[in-house]
Amino acid sequence: MSVPPPRTDDDVPAYWQALGLPGLIDVHTHFLPPNLLRRVWEYFESAGPLIGMEWPINYRYDEDERLARLRAMGVRAFTALVYPHKPGMAEWLNGWAVDFAARTPDCLHTATFFPEPGAAAYVAKAVDDGARIFKAHIQVGGYDPRDPLLDDVWGLITEAGIPVIVHAGSGPVPGAFTGPEPFEAVMDAHPRLPAVIAHLGLPEYDAFLAMADRYPNVMFDTTMAFTDFTMRGQAPSARLVGRLPDLQDRLLFGSDYPNIPYAYAHQLEALARLDLGDDWLRAVFWDNAARLFTLTAP
Numbered sequence: 001m002s003v004p005p006p007r008t009d010d011d012v013p014a015y016w017q018a019l020g021l022p023g024l025i026d027v028h029t030h031f032l033p034p035n036l037l038r039r040v041w042e043y044f045e046s047a048g049p050l051i052g053m054e055w056p057i058n059y060r061y062d063e064d065e066r067l068a069r070l071r072a073m074g075v076r077a078f079t080a081l082v083y084p085h086k087p088g089m090a091e092w093l094n095g096w097a098v099d100f101a102a103r104t105p106d107c108l109h110t111a112t113f114f115p116e117p118g119a120a121a122y123v124a125k126a127v128d129d130g131a132r133i134f135k136a137h138i139q140v141g142g143y144d145p146r147d148p149l150l151d152d153v154w155g156l157i158t159e160a161g162i163p164v165i166v167h168a169g170s171g172p173v174p175g176a177f178t179g180p181e182p183f184e185a186v187m188d189a190h191p192r193l194p195a196v197i198a199h200l201g202l203p204e205y206d207a208f209l210a211m212a213d214r215y216p217n218v219m220f221d222t223t224m225a226f227t228d229f230t231m232r233g234q235a236p237s238a239r240l241v242g243r244l245p246d247l248q249d250r251l252l253f254g255s256d257y258p259n260i261p262y263a264y265a266h267q268l269e270a271l272a273r274l275d276l277g278d279d280w281l282r283a284v285f286w287d288n289a290a291r292l293f294t295l296t297a298p
């Protein structure tokens with residue numbers, strides 16, 4: 001049986017039901033303090049010339065409505081990927097994320113960090129506070145992931161076995177320390193780090209996917225990959241698609257909701273049309289994240 005992919009957000013629940021799933025788990029969604037989220041939206045909506053494509057935000061709604069739309073599609077668990085773009089910001093974001101997770105039971109409590117004195121201490125506190133996932137944004141943060149101020153942070157996260165979503169690829173535009181090499185040095189120092197490479201490593205897909213062979217806990221999120229928007233600019237090779245069946249257990253569905261320039265349903269469609277089979281889709285949309293975060297069907 002192959003289930004026709006959803007065309008609109010309204011079609012999404014019927015789609016996962018037809019796959020026999022209890023819903024979706026989305027590991028790559030952004031919830032931020034409102035002023036900061038507005039600035040992120042302003043950046044994307046004005047960055048067309050830099051990125052090379054217009055990037056209108058499809059879900060420019062207040063927080064209640066953004067949550068309601070996500071839940072209406074049957075997203076049972078999601079994240080609040082906070083990330084700092086400068087020093088002195090991560091600890092404040094982590095405080096906001098504690099409150100957000102407390103009032104949003106279907107959110108996987110998220111935390112972040114920046115290379116700065118005190119980072120290991122506030123990361124240890126985030127672990128104690130119950131963080132389920134971390135976010136490291138090397139592109140926006142503009143920092144070197146090999147910075148000695150992060151040694152203890154990577155060590156703590158490895159020891160705690162908490163997944164960390166790492167935006168290390170050079171998409172949509174390169175940063176000072178993006179690309180596979182700087183982050184690979186982190187993996188060499190912490191080979192068991194449960195890193196989730198965001199966007200399948202876009203656009204350096206091949207080099208990032210190769211890390212799966214060397215580091216047992218590395219996983220990948222599908223965020224924005226294979227969408228029409230991405231295929232226009234930084235399309236993955238046919239060889240990459242050929243690797244995805246082998247990586248079936250190490251791929252996590254992610255969307256970048258709400259900061260996307262197309263309908264949420266299109267991310268599902270973009271994965272479904274790879275034609276890798278319903279088992280592969282079930283692993284990506286639910287099973288792998290359910291296992292990673294020990295989530296059970298509602």
Ligand SMILES: [Zn+2]
Nearest residue numbers: 028030081256
């Ligand atoms: Zn993102």
